Amino acid sequence: MKVTIFGTGYVGLVTGTCLAEMGNHVVCVDVDAGKVERLKKGDVPIYEPGLEPMVIRNHAEGRLDFTTDAAPAIAHGDVVFIAVGTPPDEDGSADLQYVLAVANTIGDHIDRYTIVVNKSTVPVGTADRVRAAVAERLKQRGVDVPFDVVSNPEFLKEGDAVEDCMRPDRIVVGSSSERAIERLRKLYAPFNRNHDRMVVMDERSAELTKYAANAMLATKISFMNEIANIAEHVGADVELVRRGIGADPRIGYHFIYPGAGYGGSCFPKDVQALARTAHSVGYDARLLGAVEAVNDGQKSRLFALLSKHFDGNLKGRTVAVWGLAFKPNTDDMREASSRRLMEQLWDAGAQVRAFDPEASDEARRIYGERDDLVLVAHPYDALEGADALAIVTEWKAFRSPDFQRVKSLLRTPVIVDGRNLYDPAIVEEAGLAYYGIGRGRSL
Ligand code: NAD
DSSP states (O other): OEEEEEOOSHHHHHHHHHHHHTTOEEEEEOSOHHHHHHHHTTOOSSOOTTHHHHHHHHHHTTSEEEESOHHHHHHHOSEEEEOOOOOBOTTSSBOOHHHHHHHHHHHHHOOSOEEEEEOSOOOTTHHHHHHHHHHHHHHHHTOOOOEEEEEOOOOOOTTSHHHHHHSOSOEEEEOSOHHHHHHHHHHHGGGSOSSOOEEEEOHHHHHHHHHHHHHHHHHHHHHHHHHHHHHHHHTOOHHHHHHHHHTSTTTOSTTOOOOSOOOSSSHHHHHHHHHHHHHHTTOOOHHHHHHHHHHHHHHTHHHHHHHHHTTTOOTTOEEEEEOOSSSTTOOOOTTOHHHHHHHHHHHTTOEEEEEOSSOHHHHHHHHOSOTTEEEOSSGGGGGTTOSEEEEOSOOGGGSSOOHHHHHHHOSSOEEEETTOOSOHHHHHHTTOEEEOSSOSSOO
C-alpha cells in the first residue's frame, strides 16, 4: 500500500519504518528540514533500539522516503497518517494546532479517496474537527473529494517502540466507515497474524481509549508511590508489599514499581489533558487530579532525601546523578524526574555530575553549557569528588555496581536510590548510607 505519514518523531518514524518493513511504500513528511536531511542520510535523530538499521535498509530499498514537501507526499498516499505532537496547552489541555495544520494541508491537496488516520493522542471529538478542517479546505478549493477520518491511537512504548509496533497488543481502529476499516485491516494484516488484535469502535471511544490507557498506567504508579510514602511513615518496606500484592492475579506485578515519579512525553500531559476534557464537560475528575498531585510530590522525593541527609544544606555539595532519561532505553528527557532533581539541586547551590548511556546530548541541548552541570562518559566518572549518588533512571547498567568502588570514589558515602534498584542491606554492608523509596527507614 502507499502510505504517507506526517511527523517523524517517535510515533511517526517508527510507524512509517515498520509499515515499510512489511513491504508498503511510505513517505514521511516533517516540517523540520534538519530532521528530514538527517533521516535521508540514515542518521536517525532519536535513540530507539533496532530502529536505525531498519530505517537505513528500507530507505536503501526504496520503500521509505523523507520529505518536507507535503503536496507530492499527499499525492503519494492512499492512507495518510497524522503523527505530530500534541503538547500541553497552558491550561493542560492538548494543543491541537499541529494536528489541525496537517488536516488543513491534507484538505489542500487530496485529489482522490483518501483515508486520514489520526495516530496522535487527541481529545475526544478531534476526529470531527479533523473531518471539518479537511472538508472546509475542500470547499475552499471548490472540489468534492471523498475521504474518511479514522482514529487509530498509538500504544507503543519509547524504548520498545519497534517491538511494540511489530507486535502490538491491540490495534484500536475508531471509524464509522466500513471502507476505511477494511483498508486498515489490510494495512495491519501483517501485524495481526497470530490472532486478531484489531479492536474496532467509534472514533470517540478510540480517542478516549488512549487517554484511559495512559491514565490507568499513571494511576498504578501514583498508587504505588502513595503506598511507598505510607510505608516510610509506618516503617514498612514497600518492595515487600509490592511482591505481596503483585502475587494476586487481579493486581499483577506489572507497573507497580514505586519510584521518583513518572515522566515522559505522554503520562503527564495525557493525565492533564483527560482531566481538562472532563472539566470542559462539567465533570470533576478527582482521581486524575490526585494521580497528578502524588506524582508531582514524588518527583521532589530525591531532593528531599538528599536535603535531609545533608541537614538542609546542599550549598557547595556535588551530587552524582545516574540516569537522565525519563526511563531506560530512550534519550527522551521530556518531564524526566532527573530534571526536577537537578533543578532543585542547582537552586540549592549544589553541583551535578551526571551520566546517562543515551541522554547526554539531550541534556546538553536542554541546559546548554553551565558550570554546575558536568556530563560524563562513564558512570564511575560521575562519582569523582561527589558527595552523594542519586539513581534516577533504572538503566540495566546501574543494577549491579561495584559498591566498594562507589564508596571509594564518593566524598561522603551515600546512595539515594530513586528506583529501588538495590538491596539496602547490601549497600549498607558495603559501608554506604542508603535511602530508597518507601523502604521504611528513609524518614
Ligand atoms: P515528537 O515530538 O517526537 O514528533 C512530532 C514530529 O511532528 C516532530 O518531528 C515535528 O517536527 C513534526 N511536525 C509538527 N508539525 C508538523 C507538520 N505540520 N507537518 C509535518 N510534521 C510536523 O512526537 P511523538 O512522541 O512522536 O508523539 C506524536 C503523537 O503521538 C503525540 O500526540 C503523542 O502524544 C502520541 N504518542 C506518543 C508516544 C510516545 O511514546 N512518544 C506513544 C503513543 C502516542
